[in-house]
Amino acid sequence: MQSLSFRPFLLACTLLLAGSSPAQDQVQQATRWRYSADQLRPFWMGDVVEQESVLFVRDSDSEEARGSSLFPIREILAVRSSSGDVTYRQGVDYRFIPGTREIVIPTGSRVMTTPPSALRRPAKSQRHQLTHRDGNGEILFGAKLEYHQMQTHVTYKKADTAWPVSMPSFDPDSLPTTLQKLRDRQPVSIVLLGDSISTGCNASGWGRGAPFQPAYQDLLVEHLRQHYQADVTLTNLSVGGKSTPWGVTMIDQVTEQQPDLVILAFGMNDSAGRSPDEYGQNTAAMIQKTRVTCPQAEFILIASMLGNRDWVRLNHDVFPQYRDQLASLCQPGIALADMTSVWAEFIKRKKDSDLTGNGVNHPNDFGHRVYAQVLSALLVP
Numbered sequence: 038m039q040s041l042s043f044r045p046f047l048l049a050c051t052l053l054l055a056g057s058s059p060a061q062d063q064v065q066q067a068t069r070w071r072y073s074a075d076q077l078r079p080f081w082m083g084d085v086v087e088q089e090s091v092l093f094v095r096d097s098d099s100e101e102a103r104g105s106s107l108f109p110i111r112e113i114l115a116v117r118s119s120s121g122d123v124t125y126r127q128g129v130d131y132r133f134i135p136g137t138r139e140i141v142i143p144t145g146s147r148v149m150t151t152p153p154s155a156l157r158r159p160a161k162s163q164r165h166q167l168t169h170r171d172g173n174g175e176i177l178f179g180a181k182l183e184y185h186q187m188q189t190h191v192t193y194k195k196a197d198t199a200w201p202v203s204m205p206s207f208d209p210d211s212l213p214t215t216l217q218k219l220r221d222r223q224p225v226s227i228v229l230l231g232d233s234i235s236t237g238c239n240a241s242g243w244g245r246g247a248p249f250q251p252a253y254q255d256l257l258v259e260h261l262r263q264h265y266q267a268d269v270t271l272t273n274l275s276v277g278g279k280s281t282p283w284g285v286t287m288i289d290q291v292t293e294q295q296p297d298l299v300i301l302a303f304g305m306n307d308s309a310g311r312s313p314d315e316y317g318q319n320t321a322a323m324i325q326k327t328r329v330t331c332p333q334a335e336f337i338l339i340a341s342m343l344g345n346r347d348w349v350r351l352n353h354d355v356f357p358q359y360r361d362q363l364a365s366l367c368q369p370g371i372a373l374a375d376m377t378s379v380w381a382e383f384i385k386r387k388k389d390s391d392l393t394g395n396g397v398n399h400p401n402d403f404g405h406r407v408y409a410q411v412l413s414a415l416l417v418p
């Protein structure tokens with residue numbers, strides 16, 4: 038197969054300015070993200086969902102806006118701006134009916150609301166052509182934190198904790214070498230190889246905006262350091278726009294780091310046309326080539342999140358097949374982090390605009406936290 042002829046369609050992260058002003062540095066220092074184990078508690082466990090993102094879409098007739106949560110709400114604990122610097126008042130800025138998933142933003146509220154027209158652009162008006170599936174213009178592309186700034190964070194107690202997706206659970210036999218080193222507080226080397234999602238695109242820390250949350254891989258590493266009090270290092274070799282054939286060519290750089298754990302995170306770009314069989318073969322080749330030099334290396338295979346359903350160039354059907362290919366490779370020393378199934382359930386309950394970082398195929402802060410939570414569930418009891 039001529040797999041290398043595929044043209045990756047994953048949008049590369051827009052480069053940010055290397056420098057910042059003293060005033061920007063002061064703002065960042067004052068609002069800098071701080072590690073909290075609560076933020077890494079799996080959203081599917083417990084009674085509370087922390088800082089779930091909602092983009093409230095405004096109705097043109099009533100001028101009210103509405104959005105949905107993942108779970109029915111028993112009690113709202115906090116509704117805040119995505120930057121975290123504004124806290125909104127129940128009954129004034131928002132209302133909800135206990136036991137439902139809908140939150141209503143009345144007219145006159147301080148909560149950010151967005152008309153549907155703002156989420157579209159005229160055809161061929163953007164750097165990247167993101168044709169809407171209904172043919173009416175293009176999906177708004179967010180190069181940095183445009184969607185983040187339109188979203189609101191909701192922390193609430195669940196009225197119903199049921200979650201139908203099979204989620205990862207801690208198994209000491211799944212990644213035994215890595216887990217033993219963590220428990221023994223020995224140094225652990227992690228290498229991440231993936232596409233622009235894994236470079237951190239559209240996390241607020243990457244975009245240099247409050248609350249400056251790190252991307253999923255850095256959240257994971259900090260969580261492991263804090264929980265095990267171990268020296269955990271991360272080498273991130275991910276590059277935007279890349280797919281599995283490129284990953285196979287990068288294994289010499291992976292093995293240079295003598296990794297204990299390798300995280301492989303491809304799929305979004307492969308979905309431009311690569312068959313599930315070839316995707317699986319390329320992933321197997323990355324594992325096999327790594328183990329020639331590093332026979333003790335263990336692996337977490339990430340089945341990618343889903344992109345925007347309304348983008349004509351995205352084929353949602355292939356992602357579950359990619360996930361099944363990854364699952365077939367799993368054995369002791371190789372574990373699956375199934376973001377595909379998580380995201381499939383997400384978009385049954387919420388809009389893509391609630392979850393997206395760039396409008397089409399990157400997660401926002403909440404999505405990066407969910408990535409970290411799914412990975413952490415494999416590594417932290």
